[in-house]
Amino acid sequence: MSRSLAVAVAGAGSCFSSLVQFAAMARQQPAQLAGVMHERIGGYALSDLKFVAAFDVDREKVGLDLSKSILQSHVAAVAHVAVEPMDVAVEPGPLLDGLDGPLGQVITAHPDSTDMDPDVIRRRLVETGAEVLICLLPTGSTEGVQTYARAAALAGVAFVNATPEPVAHDADLVALFESRGVPLLGDDLRSHLGATALHTALLDLLHSRGLQVVNTYQLNVGGNTDFLNLADPVRSASKQRSKRRALSAAGIDARTVAAGPNGFVPHLGDTKVGFLRIEANSVLGSPLSLEIRMEVEDSPNAAGVLANAVRVAATARTAAVAGIVDDVCAFLFKSPRRPATEAVGLRDFQDYVKFVA
Amino acid sequence: MSRSLAVAVAGAGSCFSSLVQFAAMARQQPAQLAGVMHERIGGYALSDLKFVAAFDVDREKVGLDLSKSILQSHVAAVAHVAVEPMDVAVEPGPLLDGLDGPLGQVITAHPDSTDMDPDVIRRRLVETGAEVLICLLPTGSTEGVQTYARAAALAGVAFVNATPEPVAHDADLVALFESRGVPLLGDDLRSHLGATALHTALLDLLHSRGLQVVNTYQLNVGGNTDFLNLADPVRSASKQRSKRRALSAAGIDARTVAAGPNGFVPHLGDTKVGFLRIEANSVLGSPLSLEIRMEVEDSPNAAGVLANAVRVAATARTAAVAGIVDDVCAFLFKSPRRPATEAVGLRDFQDYVKFVA
Amino acid sequence: MSRSLAVAVAGAGSCFSSLVQFAAMARQQPAQLAGVMHERIGGYALSDLKFVAAFDVDREKVGLDLSKSILQSHVAAVAHVAVEPMDVAVEPGPLLDGLDGPLGQVITAHPDSTDMDPDVIRRRLVETGAEVLICLLPTGSTEGVQTYARAAALAGVAFVNATPEPVAHDADLVALFESRGVPLLGDDLRSHLGATALHTALLDLLHSRGLQVVNTYQLNVGGNTDFLNLADPVRSASKQRSKRRALSAAGIDARTVAAGPNGFVPHLGDTKVGFLRIEANSVLGSPLSLEIRMEVEDSPNAAGVLANAVRVAATARTAAVAGIVDDVCAFLFKSPRRPATEAVGLRDFQDYVKFVA
Amino acid sequence: MSRSLAVAVAGAGSCFSSLVQFAAMARQQPAQLAGVMHERIGGYALSDLKFVAAFDVDREKVGLDLSKSILQSHVAAVAHVAVEPMDVAVEPGPLLDGLDGPLGQVITAHPDSTDMDPDVIRRRLVETGAEVLICLLPTGSTEGVQTYARAAALAGVAFVNATPEPVAHDADLVALFESRGVPLLGDDLRSHLGATALHTALLDLLHSRGLQVVNTYQLNVGGNTDFLNLADPVRSASKQRSKRRALSAAGIDARTVAAGPNGFVPHLGDTKVGFLRIEANSVLGSPLSLEIRMEVEDSPNAAGVLANAVRVAATARTAAVAGIVDDVCAFLFKSPRRPATEAVGLRDFQDYVKFVA
16 A cells, blocks of 8 residues: 655765665664654655655766665765665766865765756656655755755655755745745754754753743764865855754744854764753742753764655645645754744644644 | 732741742742743732741751741752741741651751640641641651641641652542542652753653663752752652652653762752763664753752642642642652653643633 | 783672783783783783682672683673683682672572681682782672781782772781781772772862862762662762772862762663762962763773782782882772872882882 | 063953953962962062053054953953053054954954054064063964064064964074074963863873773863954964864874864853863773863963963073073973973973972
8 A cells, every 4th residue: 555755865975875774774674663753654654765866966976876875985874774776876966066165175076067957957857756856965055955946846846955055945946836836845954853953842841941041052063074064164154044043943042042063073973962051040040051962873863854854745745735834844944934842843743744644 | 919828838948948039039029030930820929928837847947937947057048039037937847757867967856846746737737827738848758748748638738748758649648638628739849940850851852753762860969958868778769769750751661760869969059960861772773862961959949849839739729629639740740640741741730720820 | 931920809790800801811912902001010911810719709600610700690891802711610708798788689698608717718828829819899898808808918918909998997907917028909999090090180180280179079870789789878988988088189178079989870781980070260260160971891990900909919929018018009099008199199100110120 | 579570462352361360369369369380480479470561453452551451342351350550551563464354343453553564563572671572362363473473582572472373383483583592482372271281181191091092072162252263264273283283292193183163152251161072992992981071261271371481481581591492381382392291291391490490
């Protein structure tokens, strides 16, 4: 009774690698699967995901079978499970601003990706029968992300913007998705359980007790190419805006909070370390402080949310939703059009899943 | 339109001190009051609390006006606000097992408290017109706590058991409250925002994402007489059982979790430091760890919850509730008869407050 | 040119297990050996250690070959290296107060260990040709430790008191070792790099800059039988005295410092977690604070120091040193007769090693 | 018997403010002075410091009496002590690259500081009778720092380079100081007790026990103008090089260690927070990890070292030392010409002080 879900991906890096492994593990060891919120969303199991296309600019990845590309050297994602050959090769995508900043020093662009006609992407999405396109380009690649978004809208393929670059926050693109009757989810994928999810949950907890938050910081360091890229302040500008938006939705004055990224620590690899501090005034003006160190593997964390987002997107496409799927975005993304507290966002998401079941 | 709420207290220590100061601050600086969840519960403002009786065994406190006793030397509670004379003196209460363990080395019992007739308490509750009796005796004083509970039930005074000693978990006492038509709240007051509230909220968050918690600890140290008393493993046995119950309600195997108290650190005074760690398996079996240091002033933290509990208790007495007020206990206490997750407990409590508004 | 060093041990638990493995590793993989301060001390390499006797009261261990006993169930020590059969079996030792407290609930005494004649130990030490006896009995076993010390002195075997029970702090025993011309090292073995070594090194650093330490704590939790035993305040009393002595030697007012042990956390196994905090006043009265979390495997940490202590003891025996070997004890033990700062203790130890080389 | 020591300063920011206050406190409350390593160095007490000139480019500071300028708004340094009027006004210094980067957005240059003749500085040093010039310019101001260094050398005034810009690492400048017979101290002032001092002391401790350090990081955040300036990767390049040099001297492979600065957190003000982690292999290959959070007031921390450096510099000038004073620089600076371990650096410094006493 299960049907397959055709997925295309832009940016075949470590998050993509984790998602491919997650789907493979769902097929191989369904009983032991941790971190799955819903076995089925709109009838789709995680094991139904079928990867039909993957676009990248990295000369070392283009042409490789997906099962091989996910273990390719620049990918910090750990191999958690063996993946069978998939008979789908990584295709070149348009370079544009994808390797601006520090990434350009460690990754060489494939020759076909420079000066590429963006319409190729639209055509390939149609040819491969993709239902959903997940955008996992590096932070700061505004042109690249918006190019893929436009191609998806024109091809009638639901779009999941995992990056902080503006798509759900770009009025023209939102109008395009609406006019073409295509669903859009974004911007800036939350981690399944990352520093921002934890931060906002804690702020909610304090506010529920009437405490006044005085000062707070959230500092993040890591060793994968995401953090290498974010070490450039120009590239990370959109990320910082997005994090501030997420904390603002939890009732914090977003201008005063300090939120990373805060450094590239090579030996950490795909491990991300977050330091959070919250100082608050409680009863009788007495002080409360929380200092937290969170350690998490970065890419699997993203795969957990993508497993939800991609299935919601497919469901919305079947239901011919036009434009942003607001009900699920507050829970799945850091910069949704309509932010909500952790509790409200979770409830709305769960209601949506129940509704489409 | 506001009416006063007559409160009696057994155990005039640092939590009592904070509650008295909290009510005084509500009268003096209502605008700046942090940590108040509800301005009114059943019509009562925090400023309506009127302390009509206080029982203690400490020779240094008996006979002092309450406004003076709250600054008395063994009391670690910080003076946050000036309190006017209250024309109510601390009265002797029955000693029983109140100073067993380490407390007996720093506190001398008042002569009248030994071999005292417990019925005196019942009589004094009636004479002073007390509506609610809050029990703040040291952990481990099972006899003492149950004696005050019996006196309250017989006097028709609502009982708030802030200690981990069994009252809501003692079938005979519960039956007594039911038969006398008197409300009972307990056992073991949560902190307004303490280590256990934080711990269970975090476990809820992880479970909501499908993560599997593997190992966890909660270690607490402090420098007030509560921690001095708890340094004795015999005295702290009921406390540990209660903490495990609270974590069990959050879906943790309570036999395997380590939960303090873990030491008396004199220089901390009324400051409590908690160390929490949670290790979990996430997507693809990837590890997640949280290490948290929480610093909080202990007694005001209790006063925040007491401010809720005492007003709920008075409301329940007016409504002639007989026995345990289950709807509010999961949120207010660590060992309620009917435990619930953080989210459910909070919702039930808020519903109750809305209902009696 | 190397000669063997005959070692006997009282208390064949996890520290003993680590020491046996450490010597085995020194023979098997000398190149990769971490944590060895000196390849040779007085001519002895670590690989020269030969275990000639081991005494224990545990029914599950007595009779087993040492190579098997070191993996026996109550022993939390991890197997780091394969150990060949050693043709030496664990022998029963006198029970006395060895299993008082919580240990008595998880360990059953061997029948031969009750009412045993202590002189058997002296005889066995002579018969086996032991040169050094290392005492690793559980904390709190004052009678047991002093019984072994007496046997060693009478047998002319150098004694290393790794426990906090008083031997170097017992005038009669010290006199006995002096009169018999036998060397004595103790009391209370430091970890190779444990919480107390770290704590005192940090205090030294602050003092070297003229900072005034205001408050400090050191909290330790673990999951091996040492921590199970120490959870009993009666058993841990000698341990706490010893830790305070060590901090006092670093210039801290030992009455005010809080130093654990602070709890048995079963899931930690042989891992020990220490929380240290130091608050100090610096230039212009400005505050400085350090909060440290240290995680370390407990037993190998002890083996590192034992590897030094046992070779020093053998050297001192050869040189006919009578009584306490003060020059090395400040570095190797927490409660030496003559304490010193970290820097001075280290220098004296290194000088001694150079002298006997 | 005490004589005064004439001090000039380039960069009248928060470190300067702390040094002025430190000297004032030494005069007012000599008994309570914390953080002073030596009451006298070469006969000079801290209270002997007399500030004869201060150069800055900030329009808000130029023209103010020093006693007022040290409380000026951009200065995050806390007022710890009242300072009397000093009859010395802040003078304009040459702008050059002083406000490149983020500082240019919050500080406006005084008109006289642009296109200023650098020889003015040399003349003013001579006119004011300065004996030592302390350079406290923002990190990244290579031109500015080297201009002041040249002026000092030509004026015969000892130079203390507290910045990471190359002076002791610039062969031409070193040659100039040598040929003019003028002492030079640098580069990059250590904190009195900062993250790098702590980091290197801990690495020394681990190495002294034979442990192998595997991974380590040092992350620093703060809220003063130093951290605002360092948020620009171009400006902070010299700082990072200098930190790596310091860790390298402690035996760490400097290419692999991650060392901040890691972010501007406005609410921290002059407080600096450092996160250190050290992972090592110990006995039997067992793992040891240290995770440290250090909180310290940044500017007083610098003043503590300056109090040593300025008196050493004056002493060296009297003794006609030509060029770098190597014996003290390993202890006082992060990037000395001749690095040493913490222990060796401290010993050499103490020997020097004893020698000139």
